[in-house]
Amino acid sequence: MISRWSVVACLLTAKTLLAQVNLPPGFEVVEIAENDYGSTNADINDCGQIAFGQRQDLNGHIEVFVYDNGYITQITNGDDRNVIPQINNSGQMIWGRGVHRATVTQLIFYDQGVETLVEEYSNAPNGWSINNLGHVCWARKVSSRCPRQENLFLWDGSTANQQTFDAELSNVGPSLNDLDAFAWTYAQFCDNPWRSEVLVRFADKVLTLPSPGTQNQTPELTNSGLVVWTSSSRLLLWTGLESRELLERGGRGSLNEWPRVYVPVFDFSTNSWPAWILDVRDKDIARYLMTDNDFWYSNGSVNKWGEAAADWSEDPPNSQWRGGVLFLRRIRTGDSEFDGDVDLRDHNRFAQVMTGSVRKDRLCEDRFLDIDYDGDLDLGDYAKFQNAFTGASP
Template sequence: MKHASISMRGAFGAALCLALAALSAAQTPPGYHREYLTDWTYFNRVGAINNHSQIVFSTRFVWDDPNTSEIMLYDNGVIYQLTLDTYRDEFPDINDDGTIVWSRGVGPGGTLEVAMYKNDQITLITNDAFQDYAPKINNLGHMVWNKRLPQGCANADSDIYFYDGMTQQKLSQDGFNNQGARLNDLDQVIWTRYNDCDNPWTAEIMRYADGQVTQLTQNLIEPQVPDINNVGICTWQWRPSADRFEILRWENGVTSVAINSCANAAINLRGDIACNRWHEENQTWQMWSLVNGTLRQMTFDAFWNVDGRINDLGEIGWSAGTPFQVAAAYNRRYPLGDLNCDGAVNILDVNPFVLALEDAVAYSEAHYCDPLLADTNGDGNVNILDINPFVDIVAAGRMTSTVQCASATSSPHEPSLQRPNWAPFRPSGAAFSPDQEYKP
């Protein structure tokens, strides 16, 4: 029998599901479809989304017990539970090959170790007496993470480690609390170096490239949560005033303001940014995105939408809910060429495509879709140069599974059990039911 407090959260979560399902279609920006991968029964934290739209997240079945956390994979409408044990499994990441890494509490004394899931096998990358937090993996299979040492100011010293598939290398300087490392496919690494000996604490953004560590910030207030894309462009947040954050963008030594009043930025290959903004009027965090220079609000609900991750398609996965009841959410991008936003690219898209080329305003009035889906050559513009690539897409019969919008009576957290043939990742675990009770 489920614990009473979990049952109450489940009932509340079901009510939230129904409310948001009714609002989803009207509030999702054109060109996207909202999907809630789970309900609000448990504490779900999105870790990453790759360029095959696979999403990894952790589910904590008892919110105040980290040893009930398990790793989940969402893959084209199916959720797979990859762990089922009494160890702490959190902070997952996934690359485009479907290799998953996370922190797993199986070390000496239950310390967190870096675990890798590949080819249906779990391999430990670390196995020591230290806490190894939040590993990230690139498409080369290389990793970074922070190793916490029980020493220093606030007993919080941490080092950044890089793993190239063979050896581990410490990148950071001793005597600081180094956290939040991310890396790209060039093996460039960015992280936050906290100085807990200062009161109040201070921080700097650090970057590793070509064997050298450089400092990107100087005396900013609370710079943290950095990210880096595959051409080396970096973002991070800082606090220019007590009541707001700001997103900065660094490229080739030049730092500029990317977004005012936003936090927790993530950047993709195209330079698109996802972040969450505080809305004072209803005391909520909402997801926003900066795409092709246009800033758009992505969520419009009564909950906290935070920690968004964005892939190169502009799709965003994030955590949505209350501080203790959190669902995994996903804004799915319709495919290029799908100008009627029915989930398929075919002859029915020809007339909308022509209208998008001729008059984007008229197109937007006629279709609740995105004219940028007509940018089939990917140059950022919609014009006659997109005609031949569009014809190629339609002629090739490139189809995607039709998106099914949740009705007011359906449960948006119940995934389909069908599985496509093209998916590059094949976990052997059984499909996960959100109603499954945690069993140690």
């Protein structure tokens, strides 16, 4: 008898073999920040800013950069190991630092040029997350050996408070939303085989997300309570009512409220990790393959506009670390509200936000009217806007 899981596997295998690039309608792919050594992470906020750690060499020297509407700014400049930066909608960031390229022992909060040391401990934190309030949640690892005594801490901008108090089990990999709710991996790493659950702590309750697997990890939580995570290689979505399987095999996922999910999926035919976008609907899932190469895509994220960013490396098994950041962005047509037309509503908005021909950082949602992608909202954009004008109901 063929189990339900087997049938799913067959269909996914066929799908993978037949896959070709098919981007979501209204989106395009651009590459940024390519170099010979690759990046450690890519995190996109709702303003379209992308934070990433870029390796300066293969010696642990990693600096943080931010891409903002066509421009890249170097945030750190030293000799340190700055890894896995995350950025919120205010442009505040958190990342891990290993001083002078040593093991990561610090958590750095960054806001308008000022660094704040949020955490310093002898072991690397086991995951961290920042929300749009500038609050930070992380997992402190007391010992690298069992019992690891890994517990979560929440920093509200001034004070850090411990959130979990386990002497035996591990609380790691937190994802913090704007309500200060967080999802995390609650694990018994000291069992063989190890096992774990994904938990979500809301203001009034703690949920253990139901799953078919025994090894649940890498959750990401949205403000409405959606969670994507992996369960013994399966990619699952918590809808608020049930756990829904999105893929039989998937890597670490990221999602927004639609929900649109970014996920790398290992391709056995090419031994690579192509980047996929899944638009999850009530009864089916629209799958989009963002790439047609044999590169390895890994950590990525999705913003509320459906844009996504992910880091990639060319061929890690063969020590080809050349890599960069893939950016799935909205095609700019002048339709600033994405209602399908370029009309007077868009025109009025354009008139309100024009900057002139001087680049402006953090255009945020106004960037969608920067039709020529040059960092300003000037007459050049207006000319294109006029040509694109359709009026209501095109």
